Each structure stands twice: as structure tokens, then as C-alpha cells.
Amino acid sequence: MLTVLLILIPFIAGLIAFGLKGSGPKVLGMISSLATVVIAIGTWCTFRTTPDSLNFVANWIPQLGSQFRVGLDGMGVMLCLLTAIASLLVFITIYNRNYEKANAFYGLMLLSQAGLTGVFTAFDALQFYIFWELALIPVYFLCSFWGGEKRIAVTFKFFVYTFLGSLLMLVGIIYIYFQTPDHSFSFASFTGANLNPEDQKWLFWLFFVAFAIKMPVFPFHTWQPDTYEQSPTPVTMILSGVMVKMGLFGVIRWLLPVIPQGAAMWSDVAIVLCIIGIVYASCIAMVQNDLKRLIAYSSIAHIGLMCAAIFANNEQSLQGVLVQMFNHGINIIGLWIIVEVIQNRLGVKNLDQMGGMAQKAPRMAIFLVIISLANIGLPLTNGFIGEFLMFSGLFQYNHWFMAFAGLGIILSAVYTLGMIQKVIFGQGNELTETTTDLQPGETLALSLVVIMVLVLGVYPKPMLDLVSGTSEVVSKLF
Structure with missing residues (x-):
């Protein structure tokens, strides 16, 4: 019930x-x-x-x-x-x-x-x-x-x-x-x-x-x-x-x-499409000035890695996908909350119109850094364990697939760190000078996100145990 x-x-x-x-x-x-x-x-x-x-x-x-x-x-x-x-x-x-x-x-x-x-x-x-x-x-x-x-x-x-x-x-x-x-x-x-x-x-x-x-x-x-x-x-x-x-x-x-036999027939094709998407979306994200579009292309790259790991079809990669489905959801929502805060305060999405927000909104800046680092899979954050398992599973399936998919990690770090620098560091301007820090509701929501980021990063065992049965069963299908 x-x-x-x-x-x-x-x-x-x-x-x-x-x-x-x-x-x-x-x-x-x-x-x-x-x-x-x-x-x-x-x-x-x-x-x-x-x-x-x-x-x-x-x-x-x-x-x-x-x-x-x-x-x-x-x-x-x-x-x-x-x-x-x-x-x-x-x-x-x-x-x-x-x-x-x-x-x-x-x-x-x-x-x-x-x-x-x-x-x-x-x-x-x-x-x-x-x-x-x-x-x-x-x-x-x-x-x-x-x-x-x-x-x-x-x-x-x-x-x-x-x-x-x-x-x-x-x-x-x-x-x-x-x-x-x-x-x-x-x-x-x-x-x-x-x-x-x-x-x-x-x-x-x-x-x-x-x-x-x-x-x-x-x-x-x-x-x-x-x-x-x-x-x-x-x-x-x-x-x-x-x-x-x-x-x-x-x-x-x-x-x-x-459709296990169909999946086995077309798994390599599906993985290739996913890897193309990872590299393509990451490259597009690197040149974005629109904050919402940057995060959108980032999401395409992350989901592409998860889909590729599914078709690698071993227990390790599938367990990584299942854990990352939850962790990616938490991290990306945290980023969108910050986008909502910035858009509500400044009325703009263009990165070139931001800067220096750490001085006026220090709490928001701290949350942005932590969640962004989790989004690129920094160790001891929730994004690390899932990515580690997915890349390990891809390596077992085909080391070349893993190598090309791994480009997404490097490119993700480039555009994410660039985004952090443009939003919160550097000199302020007329818009950001009037920025106010987080309201209580926004602080509560982002605090809950960061707690999950850190707890599941340091101690992912409960989530791994929860999905282990599913990954074991599905990995034996084809």
C-alpha cells in the first residue's frame, strides 16, 4: 500500500x-x-x-x-x-x-x-x-x-x-x-x-x-x-x-x-552514440555564455556516460549507473536552485554579466563551489563513486570506449571551473553590486543538497546496498 x-x-x-x-x-x-x-x-x-x-x-x-x-x-x-x-x-x-x-x-x-x-x-x-x-x-x-x-x-x-x-x-x-x-x-x-x-x-x-x-x-x-x-x-x-x-x-x-538479444546486437552502436554525445555536449558547454544552456549541455554529457555504462553490461557499471542516477539528480537540482537564485536576483543568465558575487553572496558562493565539484566527480563527494564504477565497468567492456568517454571528465572540469570563476570571482559590476545572499528557504534547500553530497560521498554504502540486487540481476540478461 x-x-x-x-x-x-x-x-x-x-x-x-x-x-x-x-x-x-x-x-x-x-x-x-x-x-x-x-x-x-x-x-x-x-x-x-x-x-x-x-x-x-x-x-x-x-x-x-x-x-x-x-x-x-x-x-x-x-x-x-x-x-x-x-x-x-x-x-x-x-x-x-x-x-x-x-x-x-x-x-x-x-x-x-x-x-x-x-x-x-x-x-x-x-x-x-x-x-x-x-x-x-x-x-x-x-x-x-x-x-x-x-x-x-x-x-x-x-x-x-x-x-x-x-x-x-x-x-x-x-x-x-x-x-x-x-x-x-x-x-x-x-x-x-x-x-x-x-x-x-x-x-x-x-x-x-x-x-x-x-x-x-x-x-x-x-x-x-x-x-x-x-x-x-x-x-x-x-x-x-x-x-x-x-x-x-x-x-x-x-x-x-x-529485448536482451536486440540489446546485445546493438550495444556497441548505442555506446558509440553516447560517447559522441559526451564529447560533443562537453565541447558545446565550454563555449556557452548562457548559464542555463551550459548546465543543460552538462546534463547531456553526464546522462550519455550513464547510458554508455548501461550497455557495457557488467555488474560494476550498472551499479555505478544506479547510484549516479540518484546523485546526479541531487547535484543538478542543486545547480538549478542556484540558477534560480541568480536569475531572481539579477534578471540575467549571461555569464559575462556576472562576477564578484562571492563578495555579496558568500553563502551562495560556497554552495555553488561544493555542488559544482560534486558534479564533476571530486573524491569524497557523491559524484565520485558512481563515475568511478561506471568507468571501471566501461574499461572491463572496452578500454577504448572508456578512454574516449573519459574525455568528458577533463572537459567537465574545464567548463565547470570556468563557470565558477565567471559567476563568483573577479570584479563585480552594477548588477552584482546589488545582489543579496540566500533567503532562508533557499539556504535550507541548498543545505539539504550539500548534506546529501557530503554524506553519500563519504559513506555511499547504503545506496550501493540498495541497488546491488538490481544491478546483479540485470547484468546477467545478455
Whole structure:
């Protein structure tokens, strides 16, 4: 029942928020996010003792062989916890912000959280697809109504990409459904479907393209920088911190178990695309003057490494991916919180218009340095252990792949340290001279991020233990 509550609480709260006025929506959002964090922690504790109690099955559409089937393994627990924490951090950060039609804004944010949680808990393919769409639809409206000047064109591009990807996945789901022995959408039936190597050869691309768009992986990435730039920053936090993990999750949960031979056939091609994306996105990030676009391209490079490590397909690389999914989500949300603070204070995103902010906002400067160093995988920060395991796994698979992917570490350090220098060091200007330091809510949110950065950097064992079962099972699939 805990698993169902993770979906129901934000879903019901989101519907209620549409009818509230004044400060009601933001208070409800805060209460809902706190409740889901508590329940997510409860699922972690329950998973360690009685994992079967996290499964729930109910009749839904029996005529189609589809049931409402939710459950959690270590990966699901981790991603539900990330989703809950991300939502809480967002609501803390924006609590003192005023949004036009706040009831709709908070309602859509909560519905998106419900959809994301549904994706990470679904063990029925049709249910997975419905939640996949439910997570995306609110984001479309959030970007359309509260985005930047170019929001309409950018949101349309985002919609076209995601719609085409979802359509391809739906075709694959329907085809596999008819190959199952009992004409069922259940995960067990899909993994036991009668798919010969030729079927898997083309089915792989239906699912991979859908998941690659969501991550995104080169060359399906072009929607992402524009969308991150034009979306309201709280939405960007969810997009980059949690929603991109839908693609990685889809590969691990559905693509590898259901189409293992197809994945084995095309793994080298997938890794090459990921490595091209790592180097390309890192090089583009190095020449960016727009802070939001720099972080957007940085995210493409980090996700590309995670996707490459998945297809290296050994237990070490997969465990690194699963740990890094959580840690990257925390780190990138921390960076977006700082972007929100800077944009709120200065009204600009151009790095050339910043500088000297350490003098006027020392707390913000300290947080920016710590989170940025975690984002490039400095030892004793949470970003290190996942990257170490992923590169180790890639080396076991192919040392040349690891060498080229490793360029991302060097380039990441270049553009990240350059960004730090331009934002907080150097001489101030008319804009930065009037900057004020963090407000209490912003300080609280960033403090929580830094605590997780340092604790999981020094002692990553709880997270490694949580995902070890998933990495062990998946690594034996092909």
C-alpha cells in the first residue's frame, strides 16, 4: 500500500490544488511533498525487511490483459525517493515566489510528480505507457504557460520529439503484447514473450529511440537545451533532475529484460552514440555564455556516460549507473536552485554579466563551489563513486570506449571551473553590486543538497546496498 500512496498523494493533492486560492496551493504542495518523502523513506526501510509487501495488484482492464500492477525493487525505491526529494527541494526553493495562476502551476507540478512515480513503480507495460504520458503532459502545459519568450516554439519541438518517441514505444508494446503466451501486459509476460532474434533486432530501436529522446542521447538531444532554457526553472529542476531518469529507467527495466538479444546486437552502436554525445555536449558547454544552456549541455554529457555504462553490461557499471542516477539528480537540482537564485536576483543568465558575487553572496558562493565539484566527480563527494564504477565497468567492456568517454571528465572540469570563476570571482559590476545572499528557504534547500553530497560521498554504502540486487540481476540478461 505504501507504493500506491506514493502515487495517490501527489495525484489527489494536484487535483485539489486546482481549486485552491491564495497561499493554499503552495502549502498543499509542501505538505504533499513532505508526506511523499516520509513514505519514500518508509519504502526503503520496508524493502530491507519485507520487499514483497511493496507489491500491489488490482483488476484494471482485464479484457486487455492489463492490471494495475505496481511494485518496487532497489532501483524503484531509489528513484521514488529521488522524485520525492526533488519535489520537496523545488517547493522549498519557490515557496516565497509568486506565480500567475498559482493553483494551476502547483497542480500541474504535483500531477507530474504522480506520473513520474507511476513510471518508476509500474510492472504492467500498458500502465507504464500511461504514466509515461501522464508525467509529460503537465510539463508541456507548465512550459507553455510559464516559460520564456520563445516558449511556444520550443514547447512544440519538445512535444513533437516526445510524441514521436512515445508512439514508437507504443507500437513496440502492442507488438510484444501479441507475442506473449497469455496476451498480457504484465512484466513477467513481456519478459517471457516469444521474440526471435530478428524481431528483437528491430524492436530494440522502437524502445531505444523513445528512451534516448527522454534522456536525451545524441542525436536525439536537440530539444533539451532550448527546453531547459525556456522552461521556468522549477520545471527545469524536475526535467533534468528526475524526468531524464525515465529514459535510463526504461532501458534497465524494460529494454534489457524484454529485448536482451536486440540489446546485445546493438550495444556497441548505442555506446558509440553516447560517447559522441559526451564529447560533443562537453565541447558545446565550454563555449556557452548562457548559464542555463551550459548546465543543460552538462546534463547531456553526464546522462550519455550513464547510458554508455548501461550497455557495457557488467555488474560494476550498472551499479555505478544506479547510484549516479540518484546523485546526479541531487547535484543538478542543486545547480538549478542556484540558477534560480541568480536569475531572481539579477534578471540575467549571461555569464559575462556576472562576477564578484562571492563578495555579496558568500553563502551562495560556497554552495555553488561544493555542488559544482560534486558534479564533476571530486573524491569524497557523491559524484565520485558512481563515475568511478561506471568507468571501471566501461574499461572491463572496452578500454577504448572508456578512454574516449573519459574525455568528458577533463572537459567537465574545464567548463565547470570556468563557470565558477565567471559567476563568483573577479570584479563585480552594477548588477552584482546589488545582489543579496540566500533567503532562508533557499539556504535550507541548498543545505539539504550539500548534506546529501557530503554524506553519500563519504559513506555511499547504503545506496550501493540498495541497488546491488538490481544491478546483479540485470547484468546477467545478455
